[in-house]
Amino acid sequence: MYDCAIIGSGAAGVSAALTLKALNVNFIWFGSRALSKKISSAEKIKNYPGLQDVSGEEMRAAFLRQIDGAGITLTEKTVTGVYPTGSAYTVLCGEELFEAKTVILATGVEAVKPVKGELEFLGKGVSYCATCDGALYRGKTVAVLCTQKEMEGEVRFLASLAKKVYLVPLCQGLEIAEKNVETVRGMPLEIKGNARAEQLVFRDFTLTIDGVFMLKSASPAVLVKGLETEEGQVKINRKTETNFKGLFAAGDCTGRPYQYAKAAGEGNVAAHAVFEYLK
Amino acid sequence: MYDCAIIGSGAAGVSAALTLKALNVNFIWFGSRALSKKISSAEKIKNYPGLQDVSGEEMRAAFLRQIDGAGITLTEKTVTGVYPTGSAYTVLCGEELFEAKTVILATGVEAVKPVKGELEFLGKGVSYCATCDGALYRGKTVAVLCTQKEMEGEVRFLASLAKKVYLVPLCQGLEIAEKNVETVRGMPLEIKGNARAEQLVFRDFTLTIDGVFMLKSASPAVLVKGLETEEGQVKINRKTETNFKGLFAAGDCTGRPYQYAKAAGEGNVAAHAVFEYLK
Numbered sequence: 373m374y375d376c377a378i379i380g381s382g383a384a385g386v387s388a389a390l391t392l393k394a395l396n397v398n399f400i401w402f403g404s405r406a407l408s409k410k411i412s413s414a415e416k417i418k419n420y421p422g423l424q425d426v427s428g429e430e431m432r433a434a435f436l437r438q439i440d441g442a443g444i445t446l447t448e449k450t451v452t453g454v455y456p457t458g459s460a461y462t463v464l465c466g467e468e469l470f471e472a473k474t475v476i477l478a479t480g481v482e483a484v485k486p487v488k489g490e491l492e493f494l495g496k497g498v499s500y501c502a503t504c505d506g507a508l509y510r511g512k513t514v515a516v517l518c519t520q521k522e523m524e525g526e527v528r529f530l531a532s533l534a535k536k537v538y539l540v541p542l543c544q545g546l547e548i549a550e551k552n553v554e555t556v557r558g559m560p561l562e563i564k565g566n567a568r569a570e571q572l573v574f575r576d577f578t579l580t581i582d583g584v585f586m587l588k589s590a591s592p593a594v595l596v597k598g599l600e601t602e603e604g605q606v607k608i609n610r611k612t613e614t615n616f617k618g619l620f621a622a623g624d625c626t627g628r629p630y631q632y633a634k635a636a637g638e639g640n641v642a643a644h645a646v647f648e649y650l651k
Numbered sequence: 652m653y654d655c656a657i658i659g660s661g662a663a664g665v666s667a668a669l670t671l672k673a674l675n676v677n678f679i680w681f682g683s684r685a686l687s688k689k690i691s692s693a694e695k696i697k698n699y700p701g702l703q704d705v706s707g708e709e710m711r712a713a714f715l716r717q718i719d720g721a722g723i724t725l726t727e728k729t730v731t732g733v734y735p736t737g738s739a740y741t742v743l744c745g746e747e748l749f750e751a752k753t754v755i756l757a758t759g760v761e762a763v764k765p766v767k768g769e770l771e772f773l774g775k776g777v778s779y780c781a782t783c784d785g786a787l788y789r790g791k792t793v794a795v796l797c798t799q800k801e802m803e804g805e806v807r808f809l810a811s812l813a814k815k816v817y818l819v820p821l822c823q824g825l826e827i828a829e830k831n832v833e834t835v836r837g838m839p840l841e842i843k844g845n846a847r848a849e850q851l852v853f854r855d856f857t858l859t860i861d862g863v864f865m866l867k868s869a870s871p872a873v874l875v876k877g878l879e880t881e882e883g884q885v886k887i888n889r890k891t892e893t894n895f896k897g898l899f900a901a902g903d904c905t906g907r908p909y910q911y912a913k914a915a916g917e918g919n920v921a922a923h924a925v926f927e928y929l930k
Contacts, residue, residue, distance in 0.1 A: 422699065423701045423717075424720055609889070637914070640916070
């Protein structure tokens with residue numbers, strides 16, 4: 373049982389991790405050494421105090437040096453669900469299970485809005501996790517929307533199982549040369565079906581599918597059932613408390629401004645709130 | 652008329668200034684190139700994302716490089732009052748007057764609590780500003796409490812006017828070798844008097860005085876009459892809004908955790924709130 377689980381490795385996650393470490397809290401941190409798409413893809417950051425006119429890549433390098441220097445480990449797994457279990461939380465990564473007394477959500481915001489029908493068919497043909505649900509589509513036809521090149525491995529995993537994969541890249545540089553992978557260009561408009569998802573509708577054409585995988589940063593409200601949101605963003609107070617006791621949120625997932633300094637600030641506050649809560 | 656006045660040059664002020672500059676807002680920034688006592692005196696900072704294990708002096712150097720690089724000017728004046736004037740604010744620095752449509756208070760917290768009687772006799776023998784009120788004590792006897800070595804100049808100014816100065820240093824390294832300056836060691840307990848301040852009471856002795864100067868960072872509630880506070884700290888919401896429209900607050904003056912990242916985050920949010928407000 374960990375004292376805290378941090379989910380997300382953008383500026384908020386980095387800040388929370390450094391502060392929990394300084395406070396000597398026993399935590400697990402889910403994220404990626406890419407840190408975040410937002411950090412690594414930023415062209416020039418002009419207003420983060422302490423790092424003068426850095427590129428995203430330079431900010432990433434500075435953060436990684438600091439994390440490694442502090443002896444902090446990043447657990448490179450994708451969290452697929454967070455479940456309150458009485459006085460603690462269970463964090464699910466596919467079929468793996470972790471327990472923590474508190475959770476800090478620092479998942480960022482996904483630039484891609486939900487497709488019409490996405491939430492309706494979630495669990496009925498729509499999945500966010502290739503590792504978890506891939507096996508259900510062995511020999512079948514799936515569409516895979518993917519917002520991050522880093523998730524290429526999950527697409528390949530699906531291609532190894534499914535008969536046919538329609539890959540809808542919503543990012544640059546994602547190309548998979550497999551016989552059963554067909555790349556489809558365009559933004560899907562709707563997922564249609566009766567009991568389950570059956571069609572992925574684009575402006576000029578429609579794909580017939582058995583399932584749709586949405587490979588993107590998980591939205592907090594999908595991760596945690598019952599999480600209170602406001603216009604799609606996690607509702608917190610100044611202490612970063614959500615409507616669940618022991619569950620805190622920080623960074624872009626809590627709303628504008630979408631800024632590194634704001635995210636780092638909230639990550640720091642969340643770590644202190646966790647510390648107070650554990651006492 | 653400026654669009655914004657930032658008061659204070661700790662991490663919150665620095666962050667607000669960098670962001671207002673990036674947003675192309677026309678602002679004036681009151682502070683000191685020492686930035687803040689807290690920054691320059693920190694031994695080792697372990698959890699500020701982006702600056703690995705820096706000393707306060709190194710953080711200060713990094714912030715100054717960035718400020719200078721962005722072409723931002725620090726106005727090294729002490730703000731003595733902020734007055735709402737209809738739709739804008741007047742910022743007073745002694746006898747000098749500046750106008751701004753919005754204000755960001757980033758004054759930090761003063762480690763030294765008010766002395767008993769301090770607020771009662773404010774304006775009746777108690778003053779926070781040597782430049783403003785010094786002339787009233789020409790040829791008289793004053794006590795000067797001073798929490799920052801950087802304010803030495805103000806003590807010298809008072810010594811040039813008053814007959815006698817009792818200097819009560821509440822910091823290290825403050826020594827003034829003038830014939831009419833007597834250094835008094837200890838923490839004053841109370842200011843006593845009838846209509847005006849007449850005595851400064853210590854545990855073992857009492858000074859008879861005509862006035863008491865409290866040379867320390869101004870508390871926001873003293874700067875802005877009617878500012879809503881909670882346990883002595885400025886009450887803000889998540890947008891850093893105070894109970895005055897157009898008046899925002901950020902950093903340690905808004906409460907715990909007293910952390911650089913939290914302060915920088917709030918400074919960033921305040922700058923964006925100003926930008927929204929001006930639109």
